[in-house]
Amino acid sequence: MSAPKAPAKPAILSVDDDPGVSRAVVRDLRKRYGEKYRIIRAESGDQALETLREMKLRGDAVAVIVADYRMPGLSGIEFLEQAMDLYPVARRVLLTAYADTDAAIDAINVVDLDHYLLKPWDPPEEKLYPVIDALLDAWASSSHHPAEETKVIGHRWSERSSDVREFLARNQLAYRWYMSDEPEGQRLLSAAGTDELRLPVVIAPNGDVLVEPTDAELADKLGLSTTLSEDFYDLVVIGGGPAGLGAALYGASEGLRTVLIERRATGGQAGQSSRIENYLGFPDGVSGAQLADRARRQATKFGAEVITARDVTGLEINGSARTVRFDDGSSVDAHSVILATGVSYRQLSAPGLDTYTGRGVYYGSAVTEAARCSEQDVYIVGGANSAGQAAVYLSRGARSVTILIRGNSLEASMSYYLIQQIEKNPKITVRTCTEVVGAEGDDHLERITLRNRATGEEDTVDAQWLFIFIGAAPLTDWLGDVVVRDGNGFVLAGPDLPSEGVTPDGWPLDRAPHHLETSVPGVFVAGDVHAESAKRVASAVGEGAMAVMFVHRYLAQQ
CATH class of the missing domain: 3.40.50.2300 (Response regulator)
Incomplete structure (x- = not known):
């Protein structure tokens, strides 16, 4: 033979x-x-x-x-x-x-x-x-994740199907998408031994069938690291956006046993950006996914562990150890912790919108859903850079893109270079003093009602695609009262900490807190979750690197 x-x-x-x-x-x-x-x-x-x-x-x-x-x-x-x-x-x-x-x-x-x-x-x-x-x-x-072998079968207007596609895309896991009501999707469901009642269905490269999988199940089956290799580290970084990746890179490269914990995908909000053009060193721009991928590979090259699809639920102080707890009941200890959990887009409050989330209404999913918007009318809510970047990106394939903002102009919240691009793009229209006050449709979004805030007049327009990029809600509820936060939930640190009553027992050390040190010694903050941060990729990376410098000072003083 x-x-x-x-x-x-x-x-x-x-x-x-x-x-x-x-x-x-x-x-x-x-x-x-x-x-x-x-x-x-x-x-x-x-x-x-x-x-x-x-x-x-x-x-x-x-x-x-x-x-x-x-x-x-x-x-x-x-x-x-x-x-x-x-x-x-x-x-x-x-x-x-x-x-x-x-x-x-x-x-x-x-x-x-x-x-x-x-x-x-x-x-x-x-x-x-x-x-x-x-x-x-x-x-x-x-290349270890071949597109032709990982298959996702789901319903076009399904929130969870959309979430699964975004999770795979943001983690650089190539896949092929099949709609459940089309012949090939039906054939695959039959071969998998399931039906349309439980979607989405993911067929892994080895043929294993995952029905309505969680993010953790997807990560584990498709090769992402989900298990920590040690019980104790010098540094635990919580959050995998630019600040967290910067902290993991500098921590590992400077000899600290470092692990980064991310609940969904590295890159954070920046990782969802179609094109970042004002980041130092990339004169021609770079997509958020590319930047996140390069940063992750650079961090792991220096020995940082990157753990995905793990939800952190608590932080405890146990003597000199800082204990991070997970939703499955497990935990990990470290000498120091950097909080880099970033922010999420705020939910838009209007009658009907919640009904269509993932079924025509999306929060920050422009890159994942762009192909499905071809030759259609798209609406975007928000006036900051993320909204502008999404508008420019979606305009390549969409018939039209309308940006809806509550203010009188984009100048107060968007970078000048993006405003120029939008003004020169014939497909993009900006409607000022406008807000969404209602949504309608059958199994997916079909119409939205808009109100002019200056005149009070309302009009209803046909719309199957509404992308929302408004505000920034810090992901800090899980911290409870362990560290001091401001009234909006952002973490206070260094000179921004109150001079008295930092904690119920007061600041426990003779020295003052370091610049990015929270109310708990050895716990630092970096990036968008930091109160009064600049909300820019460059500043987030810089704070991640700076936090590691203060970690070294903290460890040297122990």
């Missing part, structure tokens, strides 16, 4: 219509990566797409696609847009001349480009290989 055929090596595909450039790219790629990867060359977008289709049928893996911008027939952007449908996890690079830099920046938005390279890229050791090395690392970390 012959031995089983070894799987083909993953591929790096280069597409360029200029034979000289094509040979040079392939030569440099083969020199560095030829031992572990197949280097494939194509001389047109159509030829490359045919190659990708054949590889897809054979089950071959593609890690990186490098495409030239200027090609006859399909341009590099058009080719990459179609290649995404075949290999959505493959990393994408656009090869451009200096004069085409603007086009490359546009491609970042159109095809979620990972990088663009200027010609010439000599020497490759400085300009080509570092880029490809990073993309291969990113691909390797995500």
Whole structure:
């Protein structure tokens, strides 16, 4: 009996219509990566797409696609847009001349480009290989979750089905979606031995069937870390947004035994952003998912543990130990804790809205639901950056996008660069002094009623898609009276703590609290959950790093 055929090596595909450039790219790629990867060359977008289709049928893996911008027939952007449908996890690079830099920046938005390279890229050791090395690392970390094997069957207008899709997407777990009332969805439900009465159904890569799974069940079955490896750490970081990821990165890189606990997905609210354009070091912008993925990989590279789908329910002070309790009754102890739980979008109070949450009304799910909004009218409530970013992103496919704000203009709450983009976008309209006062529909949202706050006039409009980005509610109820919070629930720290009565027993140490130290020594706060924080990604990351500095000072004083 012959031995089983070894799987083909993953591929790096280069597409360029200029034979000289094509040979040079392939030569440099083969020199560095030829031992572990197949280097494939194509001389047109159509030829490359045919190659990708054949590889897809054979089950071959593609890690990186490098495409030239200027090609006859399909341009590099058009080719990459179609290649995404075949290999959505493959990393994408656009090869451009200096004069085409603007086009490359546009491609970042159109095809979620990972990088663009200027010609010439000599020497490759400085300009080509570092880029490809990073993309291969990113691909390797995500390629263990093949889209063709993880299937989600659910109802189009189901809140839990929407939640499951968002959980998978935000955790970089690729999946394929099937609606339960379509033939393929029906076939899969039959094969799984279940019916439409209990949805969603997730079929894991190994064939296991999960019916109405919890986030924890999904995380455990699909390969996310959900169990802590130790009982005691130097530092426990609670919350996986930019502040928490920054704290975990700096804690681990500076030698602290560090674990990050996240209840849903790393990235926090920023992780749901379609494009962050004002974050230092990313002049062409970066999606929230990309930023979160890179930060998580960077933190784990230094040894931080990242635990997902674990709900923290309590914090206790047991002598010198800080005890973090979970909803399953288990706990973990640490010398120090950083609270980086972030905030959630406030619920919009209007008759009927609660009925349609997940069925046309969404809180911060613009990226996950964008494909379903194609050629439809979309409404967005909110005037801060998250709302503006969602409007720009959704306008690519939607027929129209209407931003509803209670104030007179966007200037008080939105960054100037986003206001400019919105003003130049013919698909986006801003309705000022407007609020949602009602919602109607059958099994999903169909109409909303709007009121002009200046005149009191109301009108009802057809609307199947309403995205809400209002306010910031801190996720701190679980803290109880352990640490001092302000009247809105945000955590007070350092100089903002009251001078008297910090706790019922008073501040227990001779020294004053450190700048980001809460009313409990050894417990620090960082990011949006910190009272009077800036509510920006850069400041959250900075506070995460700064909190680790104060953790070191605290530990040195023990």
